[in-house]
Amino acid sequence: MKQTRGFRIPHELAACALALAIVACSNDAPPRPAAMDAEDRADVAREANRADAARAVEVPEAFATPMTPEDNIDSVASWTAADGRVLLLATAKSTHRLVVYDGATGERVRHVGGQGTGPGEFDRPNGIAIADDLVFVVERDNRRVQVLQLPDMRTVAEFGADVLQLPYGIWINDTGGGYEIYVTDAYMAGEDAQGEDILPPLEALDRRVHRFAFSREGDGFSARHIDAFGDTSPEGALRVVESLWGDPANDRLLIAEEDETYANEFKVYDLEGRFAGRTIGAQFLQAQAEGIMLRTCADGSGWWITTEQGKGRTAFHLFERTSLEHVGAVSGPTVANTDGIWLHDAPTARFPDGVLYAVHDDQGAVAIDWRDIANALELPACAR
Numbered sequence: 013m014k015q016t017r018g019f020r021i022p023h024e025l026a027a028c029a030l031a032l033a034i035v036a037c038s039n040d041a042p043p044r045p046a047a048m049d050a051e052d053r054a055d056v057a058r059e060a061n062r063a064d065a066a067r068a069v070e071v072p073e074a075f076a077t078p079m080t081p082e083d084n085i086d087s088v089a090s091w092t093a094a095d096g097r098v099l100l101l102a103t104a105k106s107t108h109r110l111v112v113y114d115g116a117t118g119e120r121v122r123h124v125g126g127q128g129t130g131p132g133e134f135d136r137p138n139g140i141a142i143a144d145d146l147v148f149v150v151e152r153d154n155r156r157v158q159v160l161q162l163p164d165m166r167t168v169a170e171f172g173a174d175v176l177q178l179p180y181g182i183w184i185n186d187t188g189g190g191y192e193i194y195v196t197d198a199y200m201a202g203e204d205a206q207g208e209d210i211l212p213p214l215e216a217l218d219r220r221v222h223r224f225a226f227s228r229e230g231d232g233f234s235a236r237h238i239d240a241f242g243d244t245s246p247e248g249a250l251r252v253v254e255s256l257w258g259d260p261a262n263d264r265l266l267i268a269e270e271d272e273t274y275a276n277e278f279k280v281y282d283l284e285g286r287f288a289g290r291t292i293g294a295q296f297l298q299a300q301a302e303g304i305m306l307r308t309c310a311d312g313s314g315w316w317i318t319t320e321q322g323k324g325r326t327a328f329h330l331f332e333r334t335s336l337e338h339v340g341a342v343s344g345p346t347v348a349n350t351d352g353i354w355l356h357d358a359p360t361a362r363f364p365d366g367v368l369y370a371v372h373d374d375q376g377a378v379a380i381d382w383r384d385i386a387n388a389l390e391l392p393a394c395a396r
Contacts, residue, residue, distance in 0.1 A: 013180060013198070013254040013270050013302075013351065068327040068343035071384040074367065075118040076346065077376040083107050087181075087303075087352030088369045088377050089142040090115050091162055098360055099162075100369055101147060102377060103137040103352075110137065110149065110165070115369075116362045118379065124165045129154055131167035139182040139254070139352070143191055150179045150195060157182065157195060159226075159233065171235035175222060180254040183265075185283070190227030192238070192283075194265070196253040197222055211251055211271070218242045220250040221267065221285065241285025248287030250279060255319075255352070257304040258283060262334060266292075266316060268301040276301050278318060280336070292336050293318060296329055303353035305368070306333070307382070309394040315339060317368065319350050326350040326370065328380075330389060340389040344380055349373040355382075357396070365394075 083104035090100045098115030108127035113120055125134050139150035146168070147160040155176045159169040172179065177199035185192040197220060201212040220242035226235045242250050251271035258265045265281040269291070276297035280288040293301060302319035314333035319326060326347050330339040353370045356363070366382040386394070 013252070013300075068325075068341040069388040070345060071342045071380055071388045073344040073346060074362070074379040074381050076372065076378045077102075077113045077118040078120050079372070079375040080104075080111070081375045083109075083111060084374050085111065085351075085371050085376055086138050086374070087140045088354045088371060089140045089147070090354055090356040090369060091142045091145075091147075092356075092358060092360070093163055096361070098356060100354075100377065101140060101142070102371070103134075103140050103149065105136050105138060105152075108134045108136065110134070110140075110147075113377065115356065115367075115379075116360065118377070124160075131158075131170075132160075132165070134158070138180050139195070141182045141184050143184045143186055148182055148184060148193065150182050152179060155179060157193065157224075169226075169233040169235060171224060171226070172222065172237075175237050175240070179222075181256050183257050185258055185260055190225060193224040193226050193235075194256060194258065195222045195224070196220060196250075196256055196267070197240070198253050214244045214246065214249050217249045217251065218244055220253050221256065221281075223285070239285065241281075243279075243281075243287035245287070247291070248279060248289070255301075255303050257306055257316075259306055259308075259333065261308075261312065264288070266304050266318075268304060268318075270300055270302070272300055276320070278304065290336070292331060292338075293329060296320075296338055296341070297327075298322070302351055303370070305353055305355040307355060307357065307366075307394065308333070310396055313392075314394065315391070317353065317355060319353055319370070321350055323349050326372075328353070328368070328370070328385075330385075330391075339391070342380075342385050342388050344370075344378055347372045347378045347380075359396075 084106035086103045088102045100113040100115040102111045109123045109125040111123050135153040137149050138152045141148045145162045149158045156173040161168045181196040183194045200209040202210050219240035222240045223238040255268040263282045267279045269277050277291045277294040280290040297320045299320050299322040302321040305317045308314040316331040318329045327341045327343045329341045351371045357366045368380045
């Protein structure tokens with residue numbers, strides 16, 4: 013999601029101001045160390061450590077898909093067919109369709125849909141997620157979630173138009189007998205004289221995430237709205253929302269805060285929609301918080317993969333699954349301005365340990381082998 017609301021001083025400038033006495037943020041000669049007291053020296057050391065931790069290690073990109081700027085690609089999700097072939101699906105906001113790529117090579121396979129309100133048609137598709145053989149597509153301007161069944165991409169259901177206002181992102185919790193679907197809703201309170209979005213007051217941010225129950229019913233499917241939630245405290249409020257992902261084993265939901273006039277960070281909620289009183293990432297991210305995924309290991313460990321959407325370079329920050337401690341960051345040689353990401357966790361012939369797919373500059377996607385991420389950050393083995 014691109015936001016243009018106001019201007020925010022980047023974290024590195026704040027750090028530069030704090031460390032002015034010893035860091036070359038200006039041409040002035042640094043003062044003697046004796047001019048700094050112990051507290052100042054501790055602050056400078058802490059900011060230097062944060063800067064080191066935020067520095068991304070470059071990893072190779074396995075491939076890039078064809079770049080099609082006219083599509084305005086936003087989000088991606090992958091699926092393994094019965095014959096083992098992996099398909100990578102992407103939402104194309106400007107051409108109102110889904111683009112399908114080969115998940116092993118990046119080759120463009122076909123596209124699905126076109127603009128409209130009927131089954132198999134889309135109006136500004138944004139978020140996408142796949143569960144089993146079902147593709148869930150969030151359509152911002154149709155204010156709905158459309159569900160298609162793989163492999164033929166036939167529409168089997170739609171829901172949400174009665175409650176959603178400006179939906180963007182989606183996460184699916186497989187509950188065994190069905191699914192709980194979480195959808196972010198970035199409704200605004202109109203526009204100002206300059207055409208900029210007006211954020212609702214805090215007390216009106218209590219419906220930022222909607223939760224639906226979705227299940228098979230006979231030969232079809234049923235969906236019902238469970239509830240909507242959003243904290244209204246200054247720390248927990250979700251000002252601008254799109255990306256989110258959950259961890260049912262730890263009753264945790266991470267939601268990206270995309271209002272850069274406020275912070276670049278991820279809010280921690282539980283699956284019932286309660287703010288956990290914690291945010292992560294603000295001290296590391298220098299650009300908008302975006303896509304979120306979770307790598308899980310058999311022993312309960314794993315890593316959150318989060319996106320720092322830099323215009324010239326995307327950095328992917330990893331946080332330990334349970335403690336949420338920052339592990340490090342990686343970037344590719346070309347990938348930039350990333351909206352959505354998707355971790356294909358299952359082994360494939362080309363990617364035995366899985367692969368991270370990331371949107372590149374609204375035009376296509378790149379693939380990064382998980383082995384390269386793990387090697388760059390010296391992560392322990394992750395048995396599946």
